[in-house]
Amino acid sequence: MSEYPSPDPALTERNALYIDGDWRYSASDATDTVINVADGSELGFVPRGSAEDVDAAVIAARAASDAWATSSVAERVEALRALSAGLAERQDSIARLISLEVGTPLKISRIVQVGLPSAVLSAFADTLTSYEWEHEVGNSLVVREPAGVVGAITPWNYPLHQLVAKVGGAVAAGCSVVAKPAGVAPLAAFAFADVFAEVADRLGLPSGLFNLVSGPGSEVGEAIAGHPGVDVVSFTGSTEAGAKVMRSAAANITRVSLELGGKSANVILPDADLGRAVKTGVNNAFLNSGQTCSAWTRMLVPRDKQDEAVDLARAAAARLTLGHPLDPATRLGPLASAQQQVTVRDYIRLGESEGAKLVLGGAAAPDGLDKGFYVQPTIFAGVDNTSRLAQEEIFGPVLVIVPFDSEDEAVSIANDSPYGLAGGVWSADEERALTVARRIRTGQVDINGAAFNPAAPFGGYKKSGLGREFGTHGIDEFTETKAIQR
Template sequence: MKNYEKLFIGGEWKKPTTDKKIKVYSPHDQSLTGVAPEATNDDIDIAIREAKQSFDSGAWSNKSPEERIQVIKKFNELHSEKANEFAELITSENGSPIWFTKGLQQSLKEQTNAYIRAAQNYKWEDKVNDYQIIFSEPVGVVAAVIPWNARHQSALVKIIPALLAGNSVILKLSPETALDGLALADLFVEAGLPRGVLSIIPAHREASEHLVLHKDVDKIAFTGSSNAGKSIASNAAKQMKRFSLELGGKSASIILENADFSSVVQSLKFQSYGNNAEACIGLTRILVPKSRYSEFEAEMAKMVKAISVGNPKDENHFIGPMIHKDQLEKVKSYIKLGEEEGATLVVGGLDPIEGLEQGNYVRPTLFGNVSNNMKIAREEIFGPVIVLIPYDTVEDAINIANDSDYGLSGGVWAKSQEEAIEVARKIRTGMVNINEASAGFDAPFGGVKESGVGREFGSIGLSQYIEYKTINI
C-alpha cells in the first residue's frame, strides 16, 4: 500500500494544513490501494504563493532554454526507468489494464522528447527585421488540472511544456488517483528543478475551483469533461486568464465499402475498447455502409464477445473495471437507455459478470442499427459501449460524423489512402486516423466544438504556455 503523509508544495514535502485524507480504493476488489493528504484552500494558497515567488524571482523563468531543457532531459530519463513500476501503481488506482498502462508509460519518454525537440528548435528570440524583435516569454503561474483515466500522460503533457517555457506549475490531481501523481515529485527534485517551481497536490472540487479562480494563476491547462471545461472557460474569461481545454469526445469512424473488415475490427478493439473505453479519443460511433452492414456487425460481434474482462493486473485481460461505482452506474444507465431507444443489443448488456461482482465491472457492449439522434450516439458514455450506425452514401457518413457536439478524434477506413484522406478532410474534428494509423507526439492534438480549445504536443503544444512580446527598436 502506498502512503503519503505530506503534500509536495513548492518543490518540498510539506505538512498539510489539515489532517484530511484521501483514501484510494482498487476498482477491482475495493481493497485500499493507498492514502494521501487532501489539499484544502489554504494548501492551494501556499502552493500559489510559492509558485508566484519562484516565478518572480527568475530562479527558473530566467534560466536559458538550454538550461531548462537539461533538467527536463534528466527527469525524462529518471521517469522512463520507472515506467513499469508506475504502470502497476496506476492500474491499482484506476483499473486500467496493465497491458495498456505499460504501453502508455513506455511511450511517454518519446512524448517528452518531442517537447524537448520543440524547445530546442523554438525561436525564443526572433529578429523579424532590423527594428523588431519578438521575445517568447513564460505565461507565469500555470494550474494544470488532470483527470483519472490517463495519468502520467495527462500530467506530463502539461507539466513538461509549461516548465520548458519557464513557467511555475501547480499540478492538481484527481482524488481517485492521488498516488501516482505524487510519485512524480522526487523525480523532478532529483532532476534539478529549483525550489518553488512545482507543486503536486490532490484535491476535491472545492479546492480545485479555488485554484482555477485564484487571481495569481495566469494560465489554466485542463483535461476533463466538457461541462467542467465550460465552467473553467467562463470563469477564466471574467479574469482575462489564459486557458487551454482538452475535453470530451464522441468520435466517429467511417468504414468505407471497400475497407478490409477483418483489419478494421481488430484495430477497433484497441481504438474503441482500449483503456476500458474510458478515453476521450475513443472511436465510439462506428459508421458502416448499409450494403455491407450485416457482414460488419457479425465481425464486430465476434470480436467483442472474445474480449476478456477481469483483474486489470493480469495481462490476459483486455478490459478491467470502471474507475468507481458512479461511473459503473452511469455506463449501465446508458446500456438500459440504448435498449429503451430501440437500438439492437448485439453483445453485452447488464448481466453481471460471474466472479467479478465485487468490482466495478460491466460487460463490453455493442449496439447495432443505431440512429445518430439516439442519446447513446450523441452523449459521451466513457465506458465500453460502442454503437454501429448504418449509412447510405459517403456524403451521408460525413454528415453523420459531423452531426455531433464534439470534434476530438475520428477514423476513416478505406482501401485507397487517397480516398480516405479526401473523406478525412471533410470531417470536422481535431484529429483523424486513417486505417491502422496512430497519433504521434510532434503534431498537435486537441479538438473543436465541445471537445476543447487549444492544442497539445510538439511545438504548437509548447506555444500554449508562451506569451509573445514585441520590442520595436
C-alpha cells in the same frame, strides 16, 4: 494473502503535499481514500488539500517562474530528459499503481500509462531544441516569452499522461506549475512528484517549479482556476467541468486551455479493408475500458456491410478478456469508480430503451466478477445517430455501429456531434481517406489506423475544448507573444 498484493505503501499512503520543493502537511488534517478498482477495497490515501495550500503553492510557483523563465534551452532540455528517464526507471511500479487505481490492464499500463508519458517528455525535449522563440515581421521583432504560473488540473483516466502533457509543455516554455490530480486516481501524480523531486535536487532546479496539491475539485480545483496568481489554467476532463473552470478563470481574465469530451467517429468507407478497420476500431473504442476521451465510440459502416461489420466487431470484442488488471490474460479491466460503473450501465439500459440492437454485452454484471467496477464490453448496431447513445459521451466499453448510404452522409454523420476531438477514416485509397479526413471537424484524424504522434498537436473543436497539447503547439499554450518595434 491476496493473489495480487498491493503496491509498496510508500506509493499508496501519502500524507504530504509537494510544495516549494518539499513535502509538507496540508493545512487540512483530512485525507481522501483511494479505491482499488479491481475489488473495491482501500488502496491508499492522499491529503485533502485546501485553498490555503493552493495559495502557498502559487507563491512558490511565482518565485520559481521568475527564475526558470531565464533558464537556457539546454537546461530545460536536460530537465525534461531527466524526468523522462526517471519515469522509465520506475515504469513497472507506476504502471502497477495506475492499473489498480484506474483499471488499465498491466501490460497496457506499462506501454500507455507510463511508457507514453516518458516518450512525451522526450518529445518535448526534442521539440524544444528547434523551437522558434522569435522572428521578424517588418520592423517588429516578435518574441515568445514564458506565461508564468500554470495551473494544471488533470483527469483520472490517464493520470500520468495528462499531467506530463501539461508539465512537459510548461517546463519547456519556462513556466512553473501548480497541479491538482483527479480525486479518483491521484496516486500516479504523487509518484511523478517523487521523480520530479529527485531530478530537481540533482539538477538544482528552482524549488516551486512543480507543486502538487490534491483535493476536491470544488475547493482545490476552483482555487487554482480562480487564483489571481495563476497565468494559464490547463484543464482536462469533462465538458461540464471544463465550463466551470472557464467561469472561475474568467473573473481574472485568466487564459484557459481545455481538453474535454469526445464522441469520435470511425468512418469505414466501402473500399476499406473491413476486417482490419473493424478490429482496430474495436480495440480503439475499448482501450482503457472505453475511458478514453478520443476513443472511436461511433463506428460508421456502409449499410450493405453492417451485418458483416457486426460479426467482425463481436468477434474482436470477444477476444478482449475481462478480468483483474494485474492478470496477464486480461485485456479489459474494471472502470475507475463505482459511480462510473453505474453511469455506464445506465447508458446501456438507455440504448436498449431507445431501440438500438444489442449485439454483445449488456448492463448485467459479468460472470465471476462480483467485486470491483466491471462492465461487459457492449456493442449496439443499427444505431440512430440522433439518439443519446450516439450523441453523449459514455466513457465506458460501449461501441455503437451507425450505418450510412453514401460518403457525404458518412461525413455528415461524423460531424453531427457536439464534440470534435478525434476520429478515424479507412479506405484502400489514401487520397480518398485524406479528402474525407479534411472534411471531418475534429482536432485529429487517423487514416487507416496511423499511430499516435506525441509531437503533433492534440485538442478539439466545438465542445471538445480550446487549445492544443504536445509538440510546438503544447509549448505555445504556455507562452505570451510580444512585438518589439525597432
